[in-house]
Amino acid sequence: MNKLVSTIRIAVLWSLSTAAFILIFGEELDENLSAWTIHFLIDKALAALAIYIVVRLYKRWCKIDPWIIAYEKYNMEPEETPDSAYLKKQEG
Numbered sequence: 001m002n003k004l005v006s007t008i009r010i011a012v013l014w015s016l017s018t019a020a021f022i023l024i025f026g027e028e029l030d031e032n033l034s035a036w037t038i039h040f041l042i043d044k045a046l047a048a049l050a051i052y053i054v055v056r057l058y059k060r061w062c063k064i065d066p067w068i069i070a071y072e073k074y075n076m077e078p079e080e081t082p083d084s085a086y087l088k089k090q091e092g
Contacts, residue, residue, distance in 0.1 A: 002066070005065075006065050006066065006067040006068070009057075009061050009065055009067075009068065010067065010068070012057065013054055013057060013058060013061075016050045016053055016054045016057075017050075017051075017054055019046075019047075019050050020047045020048075020050035020051045020054065021047075023043045023044070023046050023047035023050065024043075024044065024047040026043060028040050028043070
């Protein structure tokens with residue numbers, strides 16, 4: 001059951017992120033300027049809303065979901081362990 005919930009959470013985050021990406025970079029094809037402006041504003045507002053929802057859900061789920069916690073931990077490893085090439089450059 002826990003794997004299913006984690007999979008659904010990741011799918012929700014992924015699908016909302018994909019929708020936001022498409023809405024942000026999508027191009028309107030209306031020839032009428034007023035229709036183009038309305039569609040442009042609606043698309044960008046929906047993209048901003050999707051990004052806001054993704055950020056809020058990620059902040060909430062990164063505290064309780066084991067797969068997202070593991071992802072966070074994996075991404076923080078480079079910050080905790082310095083690059084050996086950088087350390088050698090400082091010593092020599």
